[in-house]
Amino acid sequence: MSARLNDTQPNKPSSQVTQPSALGRKVGAPRPAPEAASASGRGPGCLRGLLRSPLAIVSLSVLAGLLLVSGAGAAAGWALGSGDYNATATMQTGMYLLEQYNLALGDMDAGDFGLARERLEFIYGQNANFLDVRQKLLEVLVITGSTSTEQPAGPTATPTLDPRPKEQLYQAALGHLRARDWTAAIETLLALRQADASYFTAQVDGWLYAALRNRGAQNITQHGLFEQGLYDFALAGTFGPLDSHAENYRQWARLYLYGNAFWLAYPLDAAYYYGQLVSLAPDLRDANGISAFGRYWQSLLHHAEQLAAEGEWCAAQEAYQNVQNARQEGSLLPTQEFVALECLGPSETPSPIPSQTNTLSASLTPSATFTVDPGASNTPTLTPSQTLTPSETLTPSHTPSETPSLTPTP
Incomplete structure (x- = not known):
């Protein structure tokens, strides 16, 4: 009974068992913390799990989107800034x-x-x-062109009164009109008007209109004085509307003067106005005797030369062709060919291609016939009979071919 009780009681460990040496570890060694050990053992797995979580994925996506939006915004801002700068510069200009x-x-x-x-x-x-x-x-x-040619040499003198009576002035003006001396008629009529403004007012106005109109047409079509002709037409217009012929002459003079305004400086614009005049009055000449067509052709040539000087070879080639289409000029052909070559640009020198020379070659086909004579002698008699049959063939090869064929006859 006492033995069973001893078995159920806890045994007290002996003093040797409770010593550090018996436990197999040092007294000063600390026991590892269970939390640290477990954390160190599960660290990588937790990070991967965190990255795979929906919240992390959404956060990274939002961050990437913000970066893209920021980059696009910066690029758009730069483009808008450049456009605003250009627009500002254009607006200032x-x-x-x-x-x-x-x-x-x-x-x-x-x-x-x-x-x-x-x-x-x-x-x-x-x-x-x-x-x-x-x-x-x-x-x-x-x-400015008209004022430069019409500047008076000195101070304008006061016109002298014509002492002739108005009836005589009237008859003199009529004689000048019949003689087509328009300048003398105008001067006489102005003297009559100064002597008595009420003397045959309607008749004098009509004569002044006719004289100014005809002198303007004469200055434009015969003398090449376009500014003076336009001035006469302007004065005639104060007495009444111009007729269709006078309007045509005025248009011709204006087109010629417009072309002169761009002469040499802007040859293409000059050719534009001269070209319109060429379709209306190609033989209209200025005071120097240069026709409208001559001005037009020279403007085309100036434009072609200008393009060639700027190195615009293909455009210059087309411009020179327009010059030749307007009027053929043989002296321009070398220049035109040079411009055409420059338009094509530098090209590699092509390597020569050997041409096949057709040679006449004779093909000889010998034909030898051996005849065996069964006579007294056992030695056969060899009688060669050779027939040469030449055949002429044209072949591109340089080596003649010879095909001999031996046909023995038993």
């Missing part, structure tokens, strides 16, 4: 041209056509399609 245009109009109103011409030429050089700068420039060029 347009404002400056508009300012110069308004100043040119003010100069024209003030009569300072020289300064107006400089402003309009500057605007035309920057933008030829700016508003109506082309038309304004033409007006100024016509005015």
Whole structure:
């Protein structure tokens, strides 16, 4: 009974068993923490799990989207900034041209056509399609051209009164009109008007209209004085509307003067106006005797030479062809060929291709016949009979072929 009780009681360990040496470890060695050990053992798995979680995926996607949006926004901002800069520069240029245009109009109103011409030429050089700068420039060029040729040599003298009576002036004016001396008729009629403005007013006005109209037509069609002719037409228009023929003459003179305004400086524009005149009056000549067609052809040539000087060879080739189409000129053919070669550009020198020479070769086909004579002698008699049959063939090869064939006859 006591033995069974001892078995159920806890045994007290002995002092030797409880010593550190008996336990097999040092006293000072700390026991590892279970949490640290478990964490170190499951670290990589937790990170992979975190990256695979839906929240992490959504967060990374949002971050990548933000980066893309930021990059696209930066690129769009740069493009918009460049466009705004270009638009600002263009707007500033347009404002400056508009300012110069308004100043040119003010100069024209003030009569300072020289300064107006400089402003309009500057605007035309920057933008030829700016508003109506082309038309304004033409007006100024016509005015400055006419004033430069019509400047008086000295101060204008006061006209002397004609002492003849008005009846005599009237008859003298009629005689000048019949003789087609338009200048003398105009001077006489003006003297009559100064002597008595009420003397045959309607008749004098009609004669002044006819004299001014006819002198304007004469100046344009016969003398090549286009500015003076236009001035006469303008004065005649104060007495009544011009007829269709006078309107045609005025259009011719204006086209010629428009072409002169662009002569040499802008040959293509000059050719445009001269070309219109060529279709109407190709033989219209200026005071120097140069016809409208001559001006047109020279403008085409100037344009072609200008393109060639700028290295625009293909455009120059087309321009030279237009010159030749307008009028054939043999002296331009070498230049035209040179421009055409320059348009083609440098090309490699082609290697010579050997040409096949047809040679006459004779093909000899010998035919030998051996005859055996069964006579007294056992030795056969060999009688060769050779027939040469030449056949002429044209072959591209340089080596003649010879095909001998031996046909023994038993």
